[in-house]
Amino acid sequence: MGDIRKVIVNGEEFEVELDQDGDTWTAVVAGETFEISVPDAGPAPKQRRSSGGKSKKSGKVSANIPGKVVTVEVSLGDDVEEGQVVMILEAMKMQNEIQAPVSGTVTEIHCEEGQSIEANVPLLVITPPETD
Numbered sequence: 001m002g003d004i005r006k007v008i009v010n011g012e013e014f015e016v017e018l019d020q021d022g023d024t025w026t027a028v029v030a031g032e033t034f035e036i037s038v039p040d041a042g043p044a045p046k047q048r049r050s051s052g053g054k055s056k057k058s059g060k061v062s063a064n065i066p067g068k069v070v071t072v073e074v075s076l077g078d079d080v081e082e083g084q085v086v087m088i089l090e091a092m093k094m095q096n097e098i099q100a101p102v103s104g105t106v107t108e109i110h111c112e113e114g115q116s117i118e119a120n121v122p123l124l125v126i127t128p129p130e131t132d
Helices: none
Strands: 003-009 012-021 024-029 032-037 060-062 067-072 085-091 094-099 104-109 122-127
Touching: 085 122
Parallel strands: none
Antiparallel strands: 003 012, 012 024, 024 032, 060 122, 067 085, 085 094, 104 122
């Protein structure tokens, strides 16, 4: 698996998985694969390493691209596990499973089935359990 990057094309933001093999790049956008040739391009920049501190994941769930809510798989007060499918969105004629970024309790839902949504708008919030 390559780097995951956000790119903006004609004002629209996409999440892209990039892999480089010499002058050729493979880009996966919303499940669709593209090959891109970049002659005379240098190697991809090295990823910066974190300072080693454990970062706290956000429980806010949003979509990277605009779309339509097909189903909301959870209700307020439901306990979810990290990686569990919490909703299905249709974007670019493809259905995408949206997974919980953290384990916790669903405390806010800001969308409903059939609703059109914009990119990067919070759709639901998962509150992690309190830790000591």
